[in-house]
Amino acid sequence: MHNNKTFACCCATLLVVLLSILMISSRDALVFGKFIINNKKVMPTITFEELKKLLPKEDLSKLKAEALINTVSIYCSSSASSTSKYYLKETSTSFTYTFGNYDFDKAIAVGILYDGYSPVLNNQTDAVDGWMRLWVSTFTNVNRESSGVDACYKSEINRQYAAGMVEGLLTQPQIYNFFQNQYSNWKFAKNNVDLKAKFGDNNEWVKSHERFRSSQQQGRNSSNYYFPSALVAYMQDNYNWLNQQVASNPTSNYWKQVGGTLTQFNGLVQGYTIRAEQEKNEVYGSLNWLDLYFLQAAGDMETLETAIKDPSTTTRSRNNNNNNGIVLPDEETMTDCSALIKITPDCLNLFAGHTTWRGYNIINKMYKVYSLLLNNVASKTVSFASSPSFLSSKDDFYVTENGLVTMETTNDVFNETLFQYITPKSVLCWVRSIVANRLATTSKEWVYYFGLYNSGTYNNQWMALDYKNFKPGVCHLPKDSFWILEQIPGSVMTRDVTDVLNKQSFWSSFNIPYFEHIYNISGYQQAKQKFGNDYDYNLCSRALIFKREQAKIGADRSKPVDYKDFGRVLQFNEWKTDPYSLGDPSKAVSSRYDLRDLRFAAFGGIDTKVTDYVKNLKHTSMWGICGPTHQDESQTPPFTWTDKFKATHLGQPQTYNFDWVDLEDVDSFYSSLSQKSKRRN
Template structure:
């Protein structure tokens, strides 16, 4: 045992490992899946000779960061489709209770009142399955593997739900979820556009809002803050991302996949990423990949809803295209080429693809180190933006960078319409100005102060809205905004996590992360689900108080901690 774990201990560091094990002790579950007589079975023996895949899981209840961690590895030699199905099966079974929590929270948040979004997703699913069955190009065969993983996820959850009906533990049985339930979970990001596109009553009627409501609505549409940063002498490179969404979404799992597929078109083997129960993509996005690529993303809203007329189920959803691009690309340009195919026009984002292979500490930045991709319905724009990064940093804050995307998304028209309404509306519309949005100005002022991981962590959790003139007294006008602190119209919405990595960590697919709105680290009181406070907001499976701290997130650490705990701990019950 000591000989087996010594290299891991040396790589991680004994102090880090000791702290992690102290929190995780006895709580890491290890299982495997085997196939017997045509059926899939869960076993606790991860060394089983017939194991198709193995998994380790640490629930967020037993971490100091609020992040659960899940690691899944498939065994080489089995057909690729079988490996991916087995991986999904393990994830569905092992995280079933969290899938149930997240599903309940998202159902309540979206509150879909028509069959339109479900009909769209079912039609898209049928079309994608047909393309996979009849197509033979690398794009479709790789998508077929992803859909196999999704099928396994559903079946693994179904087995766990069936098992929960027969348990004597006293805990409520898990609800059975059907295919559309899982399609909606996977497409949480896509639903952000599908729901207003198919339920027009949920589109914002800007002309009916006063200036304050315009500003608050724009601020609450923010979906993430991201930063790519180099030090002044190019000795280090930093990646950082803080997610924004409804606080209902704070059931989190950081996932590590190691898929030993044989297909030459599937270039990706190992990836680590922030995610959610029941979702096979990041959604944030924050990915570290063994192809040498790292991916960050923030969302750009569609202000010209005429673009929604271009949506069709005969397309590939965002979560699927991102997984495809991650699997098939090992350069930023290749990634952009893949993600632009069969664009669904849903979950329209700015993507930052960093090619770590092109970074050398202390050396000049090489072309193609940073590619930036933006999509809207009917259009993808992608270019190398390394030259801008060479000046110090690339920020992202939910406003399109490319002029054509900005114009065609409706931002330019929106600003002119607000300007015509008077001075107060001009100030409100700054939320959608690429140069003058509050987070743009804060990044411009503070990014230069990031010189190490500690200062990066502080920036991505920063919220000094009561004193910072750039925040104008508004708690959402910050890198890690908090809508619940809005004195006039508090809402359970805002920044609710952060993930950071430097160059060395990213190469090892390691990061540090924290879950929850900005708290003590930003000089604020931790967010708490108080009696009567946001009582109507679904938060199944969440802690009452989000008072966490940054913690290492890596498959290596999870493996080392699991190896050191007693073999009896974490065995399948």
């Protein structure tokens, strides 16, 4: 039996071995997004079995089945037989894959997964930082375009399908755990509201549901998990309508990107299925296409699930159901997310950051970087904070190689008459965010693309900040640098609010609409009458805390402002002493509902992500901290899963006591790991 010191050395040895295989040289290199990649084959093929041969025999018993770092390469051939197991009918292409291989020379898609939840060698404290990291790239050696390569590599459809396969293959165990956690939160009622009675015969969703019930469709509509028929009908018709629009608009770049996104999703399903069949690890019931499509639309589901519920059977107030369609909750809602943008007092930096709020059982954080070789797009590379399976962020927080940062906080819709405008003939939020990130070159363009074909689901205030317009030392951003969009079912409003950011030097967002029209029609006036300032844009706790705390950023001109100074505000929760919190740990920038004495819940702020001028334009990246805030441990101790909280939380650490981490590009990430392993030795 090895002692702890020997064991730590073994961990370091394994890391060094991995790094010696994976390390990338920057000499004579090509740019892959913002990553540096050799023009040569970057590493030899190595399998997990071969890796084990490099370790002392006495340490093999400690080696887990999943390595800290895993890689996969996807290959394609247009000459393969259609009887191949991994065959894409649309392009008559066959795909093969190899784990443990990161082949930039020959692969159509490659990927790296670093699992920050899972230790390498049963050494939890040494390996875990709370973040999983996934990098996916397609057709990496661009010089091959002119060298007569197989036609299958030149197809964007094949590239996007292969990108999805990479993610499904690498992250299948993580996706399965995350689905179980998310599904346990949906709490689908067996008896839902009669859609026809609620919306009328001419409503598109009603028509979709009637067709579904009369035909009793199977195939993709079947599942091992229960979903209400109204939701299944919506999802199936939405998917079919999207594909019809893609086919009917072959010259539209917008619909081309929608189609590519769906292709990437189908590739993810294929990769997931392959790995699941190999691992045989779906112990709670296997997942199919429909399950994964529902999971992909988890944000949109927040609206769809509410729309089909009978208000008289939910926590929404029973005695005001006929108040012009405004259905208020019995108590304040658990809203989602806080966001902040700040021009420093010396005007040398511009920060943007976001704190996601959600149930702790779906923290499962995964930082992703996609670098996809696509034609006619503004950004091939985008990095974002996300979760297993999501092709979008869902947090949402994105950094694109085009210098845009986009993020959102969610607004409530208390006016249930607006749900009649929800239709499957629309583009769901998760798809629109991906398409807008790819196509937009400016913040104004971003809100335009995102606003197209509004689904009225996952109704948020979106912020689009254009870092290209920021000049260090210049205190005012030019016009069109910062746009916002607010969405409700049936309506979208946008505006250039650069002047507001310039005047205040900051912009904060906290789940209350900025636009008066959106505020009023959504029912916030009635919510304010019932609950007071919690629903007042200027006087709610977070508005007041943001205004006070942001003023402290860079107030001491003798010290440079770093990301932790800014991030402190987004992690802020001093509920015991802060008069604006009113003695409630949920009334803070990063809430902690779990610390309440009454009406407690495993819910609140579950991370913070931050980027700035240099990080954005040079690295397309961010810093992050995972888990409920524990910034002031005298008021917010680290969260630990105990029997007090019954929520399903597969794939999570027991305690969230992590620090800030640099979520960097591949080259810097490996360099950082190398330095850590040297220090351990």
